[in-house]
Amino acid sequence: MALPTHVRIVEVGPRDGLQNEPLSISTDVKVTLIEKLAAAGVSYIEAGSFVNPQWVPQMAGSDEVFQKVSRQPGVTYAALTPNLKGFERALSAGATEVAIFAAASETFSQKNINCTIDESLGRFEPAMAAARDANIRVRGYVSCVVGCPYEGDVPPDKVRHVAAQLMQMGCYEVSLGDTTGVGTPADIQRVIDACSAEIPIEQLAVHLHDTYGQALANIYAALEMGISVVDSAIAGLGGCPYAKGASGNVATEDLVYMLNGLGIEHGVDLGELLEAGSYITTKLARDTGSKVAAALADR
Amino acid sequence: MALPTHVRIVEVGPRDGLQNEPLSISTDVKVTLIEKLAAAGVSYIEAGSFVNPQWVPQMAGSDEVFQKVSRQPGVTYAALTPNLKGFERALSAGATEVAIFAAASETFSQKNINCTIDESLGRFEPAMAAARDANIRVRGYVSCVVGCPYEGDVPPDKVRHVAAQLMQMGCYEVSLGDTTGVGTPADIQRVIDACSAEIPIEQLAVHLHDTYGQALANIYAALEMGISVVDSAIAGLGGCPYAKGASGNVATEDLVYMLNGLGIEHGVDLGELLEAGSYITTKLARDTGSKVAAALADR
Numbered sequence: 163m164a165l166p167t168h169v170r171i172v173e174v175g176p177r178d179g180l181q182n183e184p185l186s187i188s189t190d191v192k193v194t195l196i197e198k199l200a201a202a203g204v205s206y207i208e209a210g211s212f213v214n215p216q217w218v219p220q221m222a223g224s225d226e227v228f229q230k231v232s233r234q235p236g237v238t239y240a241a242l243t244p245n246l247k248g249f250e251r252a253l254s255a256g257a258t259e260v261a262i263f264a265a266a267s268e269t270f271s272q273k274n275i276n277c278t279i280d281e282s283l284g285r286f287e288p289a290m291a292a293a294r295d296a297n298i299r300v301r302g303y304v305s306c307v308v309g310c311p312y313e314g315d316v317p318p319d320k321v322r323h324v325a326a327q328l329m330q331m332g333c334y335e336v337s338l339g340d341t342t343g344v345g346t347p348a349d350i351q352r353v354i355d356a357c358s359a360e361i362p363i364e365q366l367a368v369h370l371h372d373t374y375g376q377a378l379a380n381i382y383a384a385l386e387m388g389i390s391v392v393d394s395a396i397a398g399l400g401g402c403p404y405a406k407g408a409s410g411n412v413a414t415e416d417l418v419y420m421l422n423g424l425g426i427e428h429g430v431d432l433g434e435l436l437e438a439g440s441y442i443t444t445k446l447a448r449d450t451g452s453k454v455a456a457a458l459a460d461r
Numbered sequence: 462m463a464l465p466t467h468v469r470i471v472e473v474g475p476r477d478g479l480q481n482e483p484l485s486i487s488t489d490v491k492v493t494l495i496e497k498l499a500a501a502g503v504s505y506i507e508a509g510s511f512v513n514p515q516w517v518p519q520m521a522g523s524d525e526v527f528q529k530v531s532r533q534p535g536v537t538y539a540a541l542t543p544n545l546k547g548f549e550r551a552l553s554a555g556a557t558e559v560a561i562f563a564a565a566s567e568t569f570s571q572k573n574i575n576c577t578i579d580e581s582l583g584r585f586e587p588a589m590a591a592a593r594d595a596n597i598r599v600r601g602y603v604s605c606v607v608g609c610p611y612e613g614d615v616p617p618d619k620v621r622h623v624a625a626q627l628m629q630m631g632c633y634e635v636s637l638g639d640t641t642g643v644g645t646p647a648d649i650q651r652v653i654d655a656c657s658a659e660i661p662i663e664q665l666a667v668h669l670h671d672t673y674g675q676a677l678a679n680i681y682a683a684l685e686m687g688i689s690v691v692d693s694a695i696a697g698l699g700g701c702p703y704a705k706g707a708s709g710n711v712a713t714e715d716l717v718y719m720l721n722g723l724g725i726e727h728g729v730d731l732g733e734l735l736e737a738g739s740y741i742t743t744k745l746a747r748d749t750g751s752k753v754a755a756a757l758a759d760r
Contacts, residue, residue, distance in 0.1 A: 343756070346722025347681055375715040375752030376722070378678040382646055416674040423645025423675075453674030457642070 166390035168427045170206060172337070172367060173199050173414055175442070176227075177208040177242055179399025181220045183446055189223045191445050193230045198441055199396060200234040202434035204414075208261065211242035212251040228255035240301065244275070249289040253296055260293060261337075262286045263303035264328065266321040267310035270341075274305075283327055290332050302328030302336040303369065307353050308345035318356035326360045335365045337393055340380070343373030343410075347383035354387045367391035370412050372398060372451070377412035378420055385426070392417060397439040398451020413452035415439055465689035467726045469505060471636070471666060472498050472713055474741070475526075476507040476541055478698025480519045482745055488522045490744050492529045497740055498695060499533040501733035503713075507560065510541035511550040527554035539600065543574070548588040552595055559592060560636075561585045562602035563627060565620040566609035569640075573604075582626055589631050601627030601635040602668065606652050607644035617655035625659045634664045636692055639679070642672030642709075646682030653686045666690035669711050671697060671750070676711035677719055684725070691716060696738040697750020712751030714738055 176196050180187055196209050209231065210224030224241065231239065241257035243249045252260050264282050265271040271279045293300045306313075307321045325336045338353055345353075350368065357366055368384045370377040370393070381392055395411035415435055421428050436455055443450045450456055475495050479486055495508050508530065509523030527538065540556035542548045551559050563581050564570040570578045592599045606620045624635045637652055644652075649667065656665055667683045669676040669692075680691055694710035714734055720727050735754055742749045749755055 346719050348723045372752065373756045374718055375677060375712070376719060378674060379681040379719060382678040382681060413674070419673055420645050420675060420678060424647045453671065457672045 165385050165424055165426060166388065168390060169385070169421055170391045171204060171414065171417065171428050171430060172206045172208065172369075172391060172393040173204045173396060174208045174369070174393050174411060175199070175395035175397065175399045175414065177211050177221070178393075178411060179395035179397075181211065181218050182400055183220060183448075185446050187220060187445065189226045189230060191442070192223070192227045195396070195438060195442050195445075196227070196231050196239070198434070198438035200237045202438055203428075203430040204435075205236055205429060206238045206240065209239045209241065209257070210255075211244075212248035212255075213242065213244045225251060225255040228252075228257055242303075243289060245285055246288040246292060249292055253292075253298065257298075259299045259301065260289075261301040261303055262289065262328070262333070263305060264324050265305045265310075266316050266324050267306040267313045269312035270306045270310045273312060279324060283324075283331065286331065294332060300333050302331075302333035303339055304328065304336060305339045305341040307338045308340045308349045309342050311342055318352045321353050322356040322360055325357045325366075329361055329365065335367055335391065336361060337367035337369045337391070339369035339393075340371055340377075343371035343376065345370070345380055346376050347379050350380040351383050351387055354384060354389060358387070363388040364390065367393060369393035371400070372410050372412045378416060381412065381417065382420070385424070396435070396452075397443050397455060399442070399446075410451045413439075413450070413454070415450075415452040415454040419454045464684050464723055464725060465687065467689060468684070468720055469690045470503060470713060470716065470727050470729060471505045471507065471668075471690060471692040472503045472695060473507045473668070473692050473710060474498070474694035474696065474698045474713065476510050476520065477692075477710060478694035478696075480510065480517050481699055482519060482747075484745055486519060486744065488525045488529060490741070491522070491526045494695070494737060494741050494744075495526070495530050495538070497733070497737035499536045501737055502729040503734075504535055504728060505537045505539065508538045508540065508556070509554075510543075511547035511554075512541065512543045524550060524554040527551075527556055541602075542588060544584055545587040545591060548591050552591075552597065556597075558598045558600065559588075560600040560602055561588065561627070561632070562604060563623050564604045564609075565615050565623050566605040566612045568611035569605045569609045572611060578623060582623075582630065585630065593631060599632050601630075601632035602638055603627065603635060604638045604640040606637045607639045607648045608641050610641055617652045620652050621655040621659055624656045624665075628660055628664065634666055634690065635660060636666035636668045636690070638668040638692075639670055639676075642670035642676065644669070644679055645675050646678050649679040650682050650686055653683060653688060657686070662687040663689065666692060668692035670699070671709050671711045677715060680711065680716065681719070684723075695734070695751075696742050696754060698741070698745075709750045712738075712749070712754070714749075714751040714753040718753045 215222035241252035398413035514521035540551035693713040697712035
């Protein structure tokens with residue numbers, strides 16, 4: 163299959179990235195990061211989340227972030243929402259889109275959000291209804307699509323089932339998350355293969371952590387199957403507080419570098435992206451997780 | 462095209478890896494590393510080089526390394542040789558195979574070994590004749606197959622021309638080196654496409670540095686084209702002293718992890734490989750360049 167001509171990059175750094183950083187991050191830094199990402203041409207930014215701040219303290223100021231960030235035309239500023247209350251907060255803060263989530267592993271669902279997968283989907287029903295009323299688009303995430311830190315291998319059919327339920331509930335797209343980064347290209351293709359039996363490939367995205375260094379190879383394999391929406395985080399920020407060893411999303415800079423080489427359009431300027439990455443890693447006092455950023459900084 | 466069922470891993474850590482490390486490394490450490498790699502099931506180890514120690518001081522003790530290492534049946538202990546004198550030293554030290562090299566970029570050839578590409582190939586003629594007489598197999602390397610730090614993009618036809626010359630001189634295999642790691646899967650496929658027009662795909666290998674994080678994706682793309690010999694370095698050691706920013710071969714651990722996931726045989730035990738990587742990074746007092754090693758060490 164030919165590679166897609168265009169890829170939509172979903173930048174999750176300000177949410178999935180920052181939520182797991184040990185240093186406290188001010189609202190102003192978050193706002194500046196988001197504005198720099200938009201200036202670089204990123205058209206979809208997950209800018210915050212409205213989960214209980216007791217669980218994810220880094221996201222406590224998301225209301226303020228959404229209120230303060232100066233908006234660019236054509237850019238989606240999305241929020242992760244766990245329930246109706248979160249959805250209402252996201253809406254009043256000015257999120258242009260929201261995301262909901264479910265695990266493909268029962269044990270992960272229990273440990274992460276203390277309920278079964280079905281219960282977790284049920285909890286989203288009121289938020290989905292409210293989103294329909296407010297004409298707000300909802301994106302779905304499935305986590306642990308290859309492996310679960312508690313259960314090990316996750317069957318592709320389980321992923322397909324959860325992804326299909328999210329679509330039936332009204333999500334316009336489902337992002338398949340290899341939360342622990344254990345997958346290789348064969349695993350990712352098996353999952354995509356299973357899900358695309360029920361969901362058009364255009365409505366599937368991949369969200370791959372680089373814990374085992376496989377993320378870019380997996381994205382390449384996904385592109386070959388027709389996937390054209392890819393999640394990534396500036397400077398490879400991120401991880402999952404509930405999955406040991408799940409450090410780091412694939413770095414947006416490294417993704418953009420690969421897409422440039424493949425001649426795939428994405429609308430992002432690598433130079434400005436590197437500047438956004440340099441900004442946030444300086445603020446976080448951490449090394450970049452992007453090899454491209456590290457290589458070009460050496461020059 | 463279907464992926465190969467078996468991949469031969471060419472471990473270049475003890476040579477291409479160590480030659481660029483800042484710490485001085487004792488012969489005993491090199492010998493132990495090579496023995497640990499063989500114990501892990503690696504069947505091809507580039508164990509040293511016989512270049513002028515003035516230029517590559519880390520390889521000064523290669524004679525002693527070859528003499529001291531206890532050999533395992535079925536394992537190739539190869540040496541990089543720059544000329545007849547180097548070949549003779551390699552032979553008397555007990556190398557079971559040698560490698561010669563040429564750049565695909567004229568400027569790189571000039572800066573690296575102070576002669577044109579044709580001159581560099583000519584210099585190998587006496588060594589090739591001696592290898593034929595001694596019944597020693599010779600592997601060829603082409604460096605800068607995608608980009609050159611001085612010239613920028615390198616045309617695939619230039620690579621094909623140099624690779625074909627190495628084969629005509631009597632090499633049994635040519636390894637295509639992305640010395641500066643700038644390539645993406647499209648670049649690598651273009652180079653393989655060009656070279657395989659003249660050289661059977663079974664006689665081509667890839668040697669990819671991970672400077673821009675693209676190495677595993679590039680290897681995956683190469684496997685899809687039928688490449689079944691892949692160079693890598695334990696713990697992602699290495700770089701090139703003459704190419705700025707050319708840090709790090711693809712880590713053998715990460716390659717093995719991907720091959721395991723793809724169901725491709727390679728004969729290497731990941732657990733023992735991780736131990737070899739842990740051994741050498743401890744001796745070098747550096748972090749591992751393998752994400753798999755880092756992830757599994759966290760557990």
